Amino acid sequence: MQIQPILAALKKHRLATTLIALEIALACAVLCNACFIISQRITAMHIDSGVDEAALATVQLTGYDSAQAADVDARALAALRAVPGVESVSLLNSIPFGSRRGTAGITTDAAGKHFGGVIEFYVGGPGSLRALGAKVIAGRAPQADDFHAFTGFMPDQGSVQITQALAEHLWPGADPLGKEFWMLKSHFRVVGVLKNLVRPDPTGWSAERRQWAVFLPAQPGPYLTGSYLLRASPGDLPRVLRDALASLAKAVPEVVIDREASHTLTDLRRDVFKNDRAMAGMLVGVITAMLLVTALGIVGLASFWVAQRRRQIGVRRAIGATRRDILHYFQTENFLIVTGGIVLGMALAFALNLTLMKFYELPRLPLYYLPLGAMALWALGQLAVLGPALRAAAVPPVVATRSA
Template sequence: MQIQPILAALRRHRLATALIALEIALACAVLCNACFLIANRLAQMQVNSGVDEAALATLHLTGYEAGQAVDLNARVQAGLGRIAGVQSVSVINAVPFGEHAGTAGITLDAAGKHFGGVVDFYVGGPGSFKALGLQLVAGGEPQADDYRPLNDFIPDEATVWVTRALAGHLWPDADPLGKEFWMGKSHFRVGGVLAHLVRPSGGEGGPDTVEWSVFVPAQPGASLAGTYLLRADPRELPRVLRDARAAMTKIAPDAVVDTLGSQTISDLRQDYFRPDRAMAGMLVGVIAALLLVTALGIVGLASFWVAQRRKQIGIRRAIGATRSDILHYFQTENFLIVSGGIVLGMVLAYALNLMLMTQYELPRLPLYYLPVGALALWVLGQLAVLGPALRAAAVPPVVATRSA
């Protein structure tokens, strides 16, 4: 295929060519970044919570008086334990994807000079560690005497379990077991390291901090009450939760069940990521509309050029060009224009990414998005031009003999 005559023809349509190329360039920039945003959202949605989501549900009670909390714990734990199918009931202050309850800054020294970061404390009563199904990578499970009584949201002195992510942040080069940290007057010593445990409502300092969680064993009491962790067989869990909610009117008539907060952990996860899913869905919509509009633009302009060049095509056919020569002519022409657009588009994609990085804390666009985006636009261009090109190839040679 000779490119020279195609370039010569394009030079006569500089404006239209430039417009299509610009459209392709913009489409390339938006396409790459939108895909990247979608991938980012999807990656965030895949976060490993570190707990047995399918087997867990939570029941959240509000509206009781602080004085009744101890009695409420006793009544609810006993009452829920009687529901058929319940494997365990424990008291906890928060669950993954629920309301956060113990968010606080920690320091690596008693004087509070060396700031460690803002973390989330899961304060759980006996049985909660096992019920959550937390995976240990170092140290052992909490023992009975690790569960200390508390008169604040957190014990003054405790052995705690931190996630691998948090340990790596606080003590990058050391064995975290036995390490200490402080939160105000409270003093903690690391008794074990967890593979994963996501913070209740996401990180406060970007995606790297979503697993900065600490598990603190404690005895339920006045300041650890009202939120209960139910464990049951995943198949029976919805029924168990329904029964548990219904039972509350008898067990705890003085309390109000927080219906939004009392769900299975899987449902809480669904709700938690709903905005991300909606955003990803909207981005997919934008991409689809974008590709459609771009394709229609190519179809429109290619059709116009075919119609404009009918006579020339006829002449070429009359002097020996085959149908496939004509077809290839239009396909190559499209390939050249799209390629030009893509070159500009890659620059634009990068510029757009830089803007998103500063405004939306997005990571840098991985380079492989560019060739993939380019390929997608080449394919789109070829598909869009196929119709008009086939029509061009169908122009009979006899057209050459007719006057316009």
């Protein structure tokens, strides 16, 4: 295929060619960045919680005084444990993807000079870490004597399990076992490392902070009641939760069951990421509409050019060009225009990514998005031009003999 005559023809339509190329360029920039944002959102939505979500549900009670707590707790626990199918019921102040009650800043020295970050304290009663199913990858799980009683907002001291992400942040490269940290005057020592344990509210934190959590064992007390973790076999869980809520309404009629917060962890996860899902859906919609408009634009312009060049096509056919030649002419023309747009579009995509990085804390666009975007637009261009090009190829040579 000779490119020379095509370029010569395009020079005659400089403005229209530039416009299509610019449109492709802009589409390329938006396409690459939008796809990148979608993949970011999907990655975020699939964050490893570190717990057996499918087997877990929570029940949240509110609306009682700390003086009533022990009595309410005893009746609630008895009612929950009596529900058929329940494997275990334990107390846990914060729930992955659910209620958040232990967010606090920590320091890595007693004087409070070296700020370690704001982390989530999962304060849990006996059995709660085992029920969560969080994997201890170093050190040990809590022992019976780790569970201290407490009366304040949070225990004053304790032996904790820390996520490896948080350990790596606090003490990069060092063995976290035996390390200490402080929250105001409360003092904690690391005895175990968890593979993962997600924060209750991962979407409110940047990606690297979403796993900053510790498990702090404690005995149930006035400030560790009303937040229950239920474990049951995954298939049976919705039924167990329904029965649990019904039997609680009878066992503790005077308190408020927070139904908005009492769900299976699978449902809670879906709810936490609802904004990300909506955003990803919206982006998919915009990309589709954008590609459609771009394709229609190409179809429109190509059709116009075909109509304009009917006579020339007829002449070319009359002097020996095959249908295939004509088809290839328009396909090559489109390829050249789209390529021009893509070259510009890649630069534009990078510039757009830099802007997004500055204002929306988006990471750098991985380079492989650029060839993928280019392929998509080439394919789109070829698909869009196919119709008009086939019509051009169908122009009979006899057209050459007729006057315009």
